[in-house]
Amino acid sequence: EPDVAEILDKINHLEKKIKNLEARTVKTYPDITGGAGFVGSHLVDRLLLEGHEVMVVDNFFTGRKRNVEHWIGHENFELINHDIVNPIFIEVDQIYHLASPASPPHYMYNPVKTIKTNTVGTINILGLAKRVGARVLIASTSEVYGDPEIHPQPESYWGHVNPIGPRACYDEAKRVAETLAYAYEKQENIEVRVARIFNTYGPRMHMDDGRVVSNFVLQALQGKDITVYGHGKQTRSFQYVTDLVDGLIRLMNSNHSLPVNLGNPDEHTIDEFAIIINNLVNKNSKIVHKPAVEDDPQKRKPDITKAKNILGWEPKVLLKIGLEETIKYFRGELQRTKHTERN
Ligand code: NAD
Ligand code: UDP
Numbered sequence: 001e002p003d004v005a006e007i008l009d010k011i012n013h014l015e016k017k018i019k020n021l022e023a024r025t026v027k028t029y030p031d032i033t034g035g036a037g038f039v040g041s042h043l044v045d046r047l048l049l050e051g052h053e054v055m056v057v058d059n060f061f062t063g064r065k066r067n068v069e070h071w072i073g074h075e076n077f078e079l080i081n082h083d084i085v086n087p088i089f090i091e092v093d094q095i096y097h098l099a100s101p102a103s104p105p106h107y108m109y110n111p112v113k114t115i116k117t118n119t120v121g122t123i124n125i126l127g128l129a130k131r132v133g134a135r136v137l138i139a140s141t142s143e144v145y146g147d148p149e150i151h152p153q154p155e156s157y158w159g160h161v162n163p164i165g166p167r168a169c170y171d172e173a174k175r176v177a178e179t180l181a182y183a184y185e186k187q188e189n190i191e192v193r194v195a196r197i198f199n200t201y202g203p204r205m206h207m208d209d210g211r212v213v214s215n216f217v218l219q220a221l222q223g224k225d226i227t228v229y230g231h232g233k234q235t236r237s238f239q240y241v242t243d244l245v246d247g248l249i250r251l252m253n254s255n256h257s258l259p260v261n262l263g264n265p266d267e268h269t270i271d272e273f274a275i276i277i278n279n280l281v282n283k284n285s286k287i288v289h290k291p292a293v294e295d296d297p298q299k300r301k302p303d304i305t306k307a308k309n310i311l312g313w314e315p316k317v318l319l320k321i322g323l324e325e326t327i328k329y330f331r332g333e334l335q336r337t338k339h340t341e342r343n
Contacts, residue, residue, distance in 0.1 A: 016312055020250055029091070031055045031134075033084055033125060034098035036063030038204045039139070039197075042241045043096060043248060044068055048076055055092060059083040062101050067204050084121035085113075091132055094252055097125045098139040100174075104167065104293070105210035111169035118173035119180070126184040126192075135191040137252045138181045142198040142263065142300055143171045152267075152301040155196065155259045165295040178259065185257060193251050198263025198302045202241030202322060203329035207337075213238065216274055217323075217330045220281035230292030232271035237301045239264035240322035243315035250311040263302035264315040280323055 030047055034040045035056030040063065047054050053076045056068060060081065071077040082088055084099050100117050101107040107114040122138065129136045145153045146161035161171045181192040201213040209215075219226045239262070247262040268276070274287045307313045 013312060020253060020312065028052045028094050029055070030094040030096060031057060031090060031092040031128075032096045032098060033057045033121075034063060034100065034139070035096075036060060036065060036067050036079070037098065037102070038063075038067070038202070038206065039102075039200060039241060039244060039248075040096070040098045041067035041204055042202070042245050043098070044071065044077075046242075046245050046249065048074065052076070054078070055080065055090060057082050057084060057088060057090070058099065062103075062106050062206065084124055085116050087124045088128060089131075090128070092128075093132070093134050095125055095129055095134050095136045096139070096248060096252065097122065097136055099125075100139070100170075102141075103206070103209045103211045104170075105208075106206075107170040108166055114169045115173045118170075118177045122177040122180050126180060126188075126190060129190050130184065130188050135193065135252065136181065137193040137195060137248065138177055139248075140178050140194050140196045140259065141170075141174050142196055142261070142302065143167065143297075144175050144178065144196060145297075145300075146171060147295065147297040148299065151299055152265060152303040153261070154303040155261055155306055162295050167295050192257055193254070194257075194259040195248055195251055196259050196261045196263075196302075197244060198261065198300065199236050199238045200241055200244050200263075201238050202326055204241075205326070207330070207333055212236065212270060212273060213277075213323075213326065214330070216277040217281070217327055218334070220278050220285045221327070221330055221334060223282075223284050225288045226274045226278060226285045227288060227290045228270050228274050229290050230270075230296060232274070232289060233269050233298075234296060235267050235269050235299045235301065236273070237264050237267040238273075238319065238322075239315050240317035240325075243317050247307060247311065247313045247315075250313050251307075254311055256310045260307050260310065261302040261304055262307060262313075263304065264319075265301055265304055266315075266319055267299075267301040268319075276319070277323060277327075280320070281327060 036058040055078045145159040184190040
């Protein structure tokens, strides 16, 4: 006998899918702040391939022209060199607000600038949205949960952040960015979306990014020791960048304005990552333990129930497949830099 509730559930799910597809076939004029960075440049690729007219605003602090150079000259692409700490006047209908250094060494390099970018910069972007009536998606982070006491982390968790520690310039500034988004929504009727992004990896990560995937892959490729900070039992859950891009686009075009976690719940200890990466590259590196970094979150794994229910989204790329793509990219980058050094 057919289960009516189950059928209704399926219809509901399909309707949501169709709505998402319809929303995505309408041509939009998105601005991507931080679009020359790692995640932003993959988002640029997807949106341009879908026929949208994309404007990138980036000051190239951690981003590179190389990440988007294949689009330069394309009629639907524009690249603006601009620091979002200063106001900007452009005409767009959606804003993916990604501008901010993301890796701990990058955001700790100039903590005050990190805070300015995520607070003053976000005010400028929300002000722009108010002026032109655009919808804004804020790229928030799992770091708003700090060193979490709840595992896995649902969106309802308020977090456990040290407000004066070395990571605070990023964590607290992102928390303020979220607060700003909802203040503008309430006070100025701006349409906002908030993605809480968990650790993401893939091609176009920086070589000197200092994050665990880029460090381990480069160390393994160069036959150097793989450096695990601390005891190595701390965990992370890594999502491949194309999965994230898919989630960001779905969230932007959904009608849900509260924060949504976007991440892969496939959780591993850092020790395990070291072994997995070493095995995928050549098994030649030694895995060594270095002193722990201050305030290192001990575990992190997203609860993605909300993204599944609201966006019909879940990550698809398996860790091994994503890592193989990333290793291929870094191998190419090492060869390229060797080549430029020789010439
Ligand atoms: P990234 O460093 O590769 O990209 C950030 C981009 O922002 C760069 O192109 C940089 O030049 C630009 N930028 C920085 N400050 C700017 C400013 N003041 N004005 C204009 N442009 C500026 O980092 P990413 O990994 O692509 O991260 C993108 C966004 O996603 C960030 O907001 C980050 O906080 C968020 N996020 C990323 C991850 C991750 O694992 N990659 C996890 C959580 C959140
Ligand atoms: N880490 C490590 N070796 C490295 C780089 C990072 O063991 O060479 C650890 C780091 O201490 C943390 C985890 O890997 O526990 C993830 O660090 P990352 O900087 O990539 O991102 P985070 O999630 O801390 O922002």
